[in-house]
Amino acid sequence: MIDAQTYSLLADIARRESRTLLQYVHDSFPWTTPDEKDRVAQIQTLIEEEKQGLTDLMRFILGQHQPLPYIGSYPTSFTGLSFVSLDHLIPLLATHEREDYHRLEREVGALSSPEAKEVVQKILDRKRRHLEILQSLAANRSQPAVV
Numbered sequence: 001m002i003d004a005q006t007y008s009l010l011a012d013i014a015r016r017e018s019r020t021l022l023q024y025v026h027d028s029f030p031w032t033t034p035d036e037k038d039r040v041a042q043i044q045t046l047i048e049e050e051k052q053g054l055t056d057l058m059r060f061i062l063g064q065h066q067p068l069p070y071i072g073s074y075p076t077s078f079t080g081l082s083f084v085s086l087d088h089l090i091p092l093l094a095t096h097e098r099e100d101y102h103r104l105e106r107e108v109g110a111l112s113s114p115e116a117k118e119v120v121q122k123i124l125d126r127k128r129r130h131l132e133i134l135q136s137l138a139a140n141r142s143q144p145a146v147v
Contacts, residue, residue: 001064001065001066002064002066002113002115002116003112003113005112006111006112006113006116007061007064007066009107009110009111010057010060010061010066010111010116010120011061011069012069012107013057013104013107013120013123014054014057014058014061014068014069014071015069015070015071015072016100016103017050017053017054017057017123018054018071019071019072019073019074019075020050020096020097020100021078021081021092021093021096021097022043022046022047022050022093022096022097022130023047023050023051023074024074024078024081025043025047025081025089025093026044026047026051027074028078028081028082028083029082029083030083030084030085030086030089031083031084031085031086032085032086036086039086039090039137040086042133042137043086043090043093043137046130046133046134049126049130050126050127050130053122053123053126054123056119056122056123057119057120057123060115060116060119090134090137090138091138093134093138094131094134094135094137094138097127097130097131097134098131100127101124101127101128101131104120104123104124104127105124107120108120108121108124
């Protein structure tokens with residue numbers, strides 16, 4: 001069984017991972033054109049992988065005989081991002097992913113349970129890979145047709 005401090009940190013991580021900008025994009029609809037289907041598919045893959053990490057974390061918490069944390073709602077700052085273009089959204093996703101990665105990187109070192117650390121490290125590793133993909137998508141985004 002994990003201690004109260006570890007549970008508290010895991011609950012905070014679970015709340016944040018449930019309400020990331022990537023998860024918001026899943027629940028909102030960016031404006032896309034048919035020629036962007038490959039980029040949309042890449043982002044959908046990232047979303048599903050992030051959900052899998054969250055599922056693993058929640059299973060771990062339950063396996064430790066702890067209650068699942070209250071998740072809450074998305075940050076209100078996300079509400080203005082519904083129906084925006086993919087070109088506008090991708091750099092924001094990269095920025096948020098970078099911030100989330102650095103915060104999680106600090107927190108994984110604070111976990112006292114080796115099992116908890118392993119679960120969170122997998123999320124961190126996935127987040128690092130997602131950041132690289134999002135930065136690549138941001139660098140290769142389409143240029144406006146009219147200047």
